[in-house]
Amino acid sequence: MSILLEVRNLHKTYRKQAGLFRQRSICALNDVSFSLAEGKTLAIVGETGSGKSTLAKLLVGIEKPDSGEILLAGTVAKISHYRQYNHMIRFIFQDAAKSLNPHQKVGQMLDDVLRFSTVLDSHQRRQKIRMTLKQLGLLDEHSEYYPHMFSGGQLQRVALARALILDPKLLILDEALTALDPSLRAQIVNLLLDLQQKSGLAYLLITNHLRLVKHIADDLLVLHQGMTLDYGTTAQVFSHPQHDYSRKLINSLTA
Amino acid sequence: MLLLDIKNLTIELKTPDALVRAVDRVNLSLREGEIRGLVGESGSGKSLIAKAIVGVLNKRWQVTADRFSWRGQDLLNLSYDEQRKIIGRDIAMIYQEPSRSLDPTAAILEQLEEAVPDHLLDGPWWKRSYLRRRKAIGLLHKVGIRDHQSVLQSVPYQLSEGICQKIMIAMAIAKNPKLLIADEPTTALESTTQAQLFRLLASFNQLKGMSVLLISHELESIARYTQSLSVLYCGQLVEAGETAAILKQPYHPYTHALIKSVPEFQPNLQPKTPLYALPGSIPVLQHLPIGCRLGPRCPNARKECVKTPSLERLQNHYFSCHFPLTGKND
Numbered sequence: 001m002s003i004l005l006e007v008r009n010l011h012k013t014y015r016k017q018a019g020l021f022r023q024r025s026i027c028a029l030n031d032v033s034f035s036l037a038e039g040k041t042l043a044i045v046g047e048t049g050s051g052k053s054t055l056a057k058l059l060v061g062i063e064k065p066d067s068g069e070i071l072l073a074g075t076v077a078k079i080s081h082y083r084q085y086n087h088m089i090r091f092i093f094q095d096a097a098k099s100l101n102p103h104q105k106v107g108q109m110l111d112d113v114l115r116f117s118t119v120l121d122s123h124q125r126r127q128k129i130r131m132t133l134k135q136l137g138l139l140d141e142h143s144e145y146y147p148h149m150f151s152g153g154q155l156q157r158v159a160l161a162r163a164l165i166l167d168p169k170l171l172i173l174d175e176a177l178t179a180l181d182p183s184l185r186a187q188i189v190n191l192l193l194d195l196q197q198k199s200g201l202a203y204l205l206i207t208n209h210l211r212l213v214k215h216i217a218d219d220l221l222v223l224h225q226g227m228t229l230d231y232g233t234t235a236q237v238f239s240h241p242q243h244d245y246s247r248k249l250i251n252s253l254t255a
Numbered sequence: 256m257l258l259l260d261i262k263n264l265t266i267e268l269k270t271p272d273a274l275v276r277a278v279d280r281v282n283l284s285l286r287e288g289e290i291r292g293l294v295g296e297s298g299s300g301k302s303l304i305a306k307a308i309v310g311v312l313n314k315r316w317q318v319t320a321d322r323f324s325w326r327g328q329d330l331l332n333l334s335y336d337e338q339r340k341i342i343g344r345d346i347a348m349i350y351q352e353p354s355r356s357l358d359p360t361a362a363i364l365e366q367l368e369e370a371v372p373d374h375l376l377d378g379p380w381w382k383r384s385y386l387r388r389r390k391a392i393g394l395l396h397k398v399g400i401r402d403h404q405s406v407l408q409s410v411p412y413q414l415s416e417g418i419c420q421k422i423m424i425a426m427a428i429a430k431n432p433k434l435l436i437a438d439e440p441t442t443a444l445e446s447t448t449q450a451q452l453f454r455l456l457a458s459f460n461q462l463k464g465m466s467v468l469l470i471s472h473e474l475e476s477i478a479r480y481t482q483s484l485s486v487l488y489c490g491q492l493v494e495a496g497e498t499a500a501i502l503k504q505p506y507h508p509y510t511h512a513l514i515k516s517v518p519e520f521q522p523n524l525q526p527k528t529p530l531y532a533l534p535g536s537i538p539v540l541q542h543l544p545i546g547c548r549l550g551p552r553c554p555n556a557r558k559e560c561v562k563t564p565s566l567e568r569l570q571n572h573y574f575s576c577h578f579p580l581t582g583k584n585d
Contacts, residue, residue, distance in 0.1 A: 047445045048415070151536045152297070181296035181472055186516035186532035193527060208445055211475060215518035215526055234526070252450040
């Protein structure tokens with residue numbers, strides 16, 4: 001398997017004005033490195049304020065890193081040129097119901113994505129939308145629906161459709177599975193695993209839900225206050241955590 | 256003695272067209288000193304039941320029950336004032352999102368002091384405010400917050416979700432309730448804090464004999480801390496009994512699916528293999544199927560399932576299914 005994404009020594013510090021002349025700086029990420037191969041899943045766990053979401057923002061180019069490199073398929077990429085990279089890396093938000101535009105039909109929304117990022121004509125776009133909906137187990141009619149007409153599980157599928165319509169290589173799921181009901185979550189997990197097997201998609205899973213991580217992730221990275229504490233295959237980290245914090249995290253699951 | 260005994264609790268929403276039955280004839284009982292789990296997905300009516308017990312549902316909801324007794328006293332037949340008096344004395348509730356349930360404009364000290372009832376302060380009146388403050392600090396220590404000084408002066412937005420939840424618990428136990436209802440106490444929290452909170456609730460249960468009704472949508476997180484379990488689906492009680500017995504041998508297909516969809520309960524499941532999932536999704540309240548509400552999603556539904564199954568009993572294990580799963584065909 002070829003390495004899809006490699007991150008080297010990423011740093012990010014936020015500065016905040018704390019008075020007229022004083023500045024307070026918050027180190028959100030401190031020397032984070034990892035790599036992710038095609039068709040694999042990397043889970044990032046950590047408490048709030050550990051820098052998980054900052055990392056996701058850096059990877060989709062919403063923020064620029066202070067130093068460090070992000071390599072996509074072996075070449076250094078400036079992710080913040082996201083017109084160039086947004087069809088490689090796609091992002092799914094925590095709450096599908098809140099991240100979809102309530103005024104827009106699903107078909108229209110998917111069409112916009114294609115119009116802005118590809119050179120397909122309107123016929124090809126319609127074809128593509130139909131294929132993507134079918135791939136995710138939705139019907140053609142659903143492109144005429146507004147988001148509020150869907151149930152929770154279907155909405156998550158619509159959000160997935162928006163991400164997958166550009167045939168990305170990497171999908172970042174920011175707590176996208178946590179808020180779902182258990183039976184829906186099992187359905188979505190199955191769908192994700194199936195997609196991964198068929199098209200070699202890589203996932204970056206940002207979550208708090210360790211039980212799920214144990215099942216679907218190949219690699220695991222434990223972040224704590226912007227520092228990497230443990231990084232390795234899931235089984236290895238679960239059986240031999242190096243740091244006290246990761247040990248505590250894993251014990252909270254089994255104790 | 257049964258602390259809480261509810262039989263055929265029905266909660267209906269009055270709409271212009273018709274009555275929508277959100278909770279359909281649910282039985283629930285709690286012994287003294289018991290921890291019971293109430294599991295169900297969103298829309299299964301678990302929060303409604305909790306709110307019906309504490310009596311905070313508004314006028315649009317109509318609550319009826321064949322029996323609704325609290326320590327032998329029928330609550331639904333009492334006048335409103337008497338109801339409030341009993342519930343206010345004996346039952347406490349923790350709501351879903353702590354940072355939203357606390358008053359955002361008042362300091363924690365004020366809110367905690369307000370929760371301490373007068374009859375628990377024994378001293379002359381001029382010492383009352385001092386005693387009240389001592390009691391508030393004591394409560395914080397009890398829930399495991401050592402640094403009381405800074406917490407008491409803070410306003411909810413300055414504190415983390417975990418600490419807010421602990422403060423909610425402190426407020427709930429201020430009056431030494433007989434029953435504590437915890438409605439999804441850990442959804443907003445991180446896994447290390449989650450374990451801490453469950454241990455806290457378990458210790459109050461053991462030290463004070465306080466009964467706890469734990470409501471959650473995640474079976475795996477509460478299975479470890481509960482003695483008995485009730486499983487709801489779409490407002491119907493599908494299975495109830497002792498937690499260990501249910502986990503070992505569920506009789507209802509829904510409980511079976513819930514247990515099988517959790518990787519933790521399937522030690523033989525290889526990583527990255529598909530999980531067991533029921534097809535379809537939870538029906539919305541306006542379009543509930545008739546009969547057994549699991550019907551359209553159930554793998555072994557048959558013609559008889561259009562009639563609502565009655566609650567059957569096998570030793571201490573209740574289930575409502577026409578075709579219960581037995582050990583053989585599993």
